[in-house]
Amino acid sequence: MIAVKQLSKTFTAKKKGGSGSSAQTVRAVDALDLTWEKDEFIAVVGESGCGKSTLGRILAGLIPPSQGSIELDNVPMSQVLSQRGRPWSRVVQLIPQDPYAAINPVRKIRSLFRDPLLYHHRVAKSQVDLRIEELLAMVGLDPKNVLDKYPHQLSGGQRQRVVVARAMTVDPGYLVADEAVSMVDVSLRIGIMDHLKKISTERQLGLLFITHDFRVARYIAQNGTIAVMYLGRVVEQGPSEEILGHPMHPYTQALLSAVPILEGREERVNDVVPLRYEVSAHGERGCAFASRCPFADQTCRETSPPLTIVQAPDHSVACHYAESRSVVIDRSQIS
Ligand SMILES: Nc1ncnc2c1ncn2[C@@H]1O[C@H](COP(=O)(O)OP(=O)(O)OP(=O)(O)O)[C@@H](O)[C@H]1O
Ligand code: SF4
Ligand SMILES: [Mg+2]
Known part of the structure; x- marks a missing residue:
């Protein structure tokens, strides 16, 4: 087994501006x-x-x-x-x-x-x-x-x-x-x-x-497993049918709602809404997805949600409100 723990990678690139160049860290x-x-x-x-x-x-x-x-x-x-x-x-x-x-x-x-x-x-x-x-x-x-x-x-x-x-x-x-x-x-x-x-x-x-x-x-x-990545982190991970059938992270839900082939959802849940499209430079605090998430509140902006198992045995989500936001998708429509 390969175990990846707290893996980070930053790149520093030179950025040219009006008054010379500065370094930008990604x-x-x-x-x-x-x-x-x-x-x-x-x-x-x-x-x-x-x-x-x-x-x-x-x-x-x-x-x-x-x-x-x-x-x-x-x-x-x-x-x-x-x-x-x-x-x-x-x-x-x-x-x-x-x-x-x-x-x-x-x-x-x-x-x-x-x-x-x-x-x-x-x-x-x-x-x-x-x-x-x-x-x-x-x-x-x-x-x-x-x-x-x-x-x-x-x-x-x-x-x-x-x-x-x-x-x-x-x-x-x-x-x-x-x-x-x-x-x-x-x-x-x-x-x-x-x-x-x-x-x-x-x-x-x-x-x-x-x-x-x-x-x-x-x-x-x-x-197998699907792992959904957002801004350098895994925000949702689990057995593929579980992720596709019951996505719990708002980002996964929004991505899936944009896949035309998934149109036949059992429940048209109001929560599956378009993302707000601006990606902020994510600071140290809070959920990295908060700037695009329609459900972000003060807790989201202040505390980063860890990737946690919310559905046994191995469906993990990094969202404070994952359990209250499960969506059911008709799997027979996914092809
Ligand atoms: N060698 C590098 N120097 C500076 N920045 C880099 C370098 N490699 C990647 N990046 C930056 O790191 C971020 C992640 O890049 P990466 O290529 O891993 O994304 P990706 O998910 O594979 O994207 P894509 O789907 O377009 O291939 C981007 O903002 C990219 O500009
Ligand atoms: S923690 Fe908050 S901002 Fe982040 S995905 Fe969940 S609801 Fe949205
Ligand atoms: Mg790539």
């Missing part, structure tokens, strides 16, 4: 807690800029957190190599949104696979070609059609599949897929998601799929 991930079981599928959903990719990159060990910890089966990330004998890159692999960013454009597909297989001693030299073919076949590619091509000679869907297969060269325990199908033609998305789910199920991998689309989240996390 809190991309903010005291975030998350547990991720070995074979669990988690869909992380949230609007642009809420910190999803930053979380994914930290989980994959590509950038360090500013604060907080990440543990693998109670071993801190920094000690996994010495205690478990595997580098973090073999624990978590990231599949980025843009396949071009993940693969070297001047190398043929065959050589993109050879190096990680040999470097990590995943297979004997004589078996490398066979293993590459297995990996490509695993994601539905015909090896002889792609092995001797450069990335630019492949279609977008083929490139994304290559990236998925390449992540598997190091035999990771967990996969983070960051908007992994958003740059692929709509008609090809289901196929790639199905391959990701199949590979993860067969190999008992944890899959954390980042998306801004609830329909994608539901497809990925059918028997």
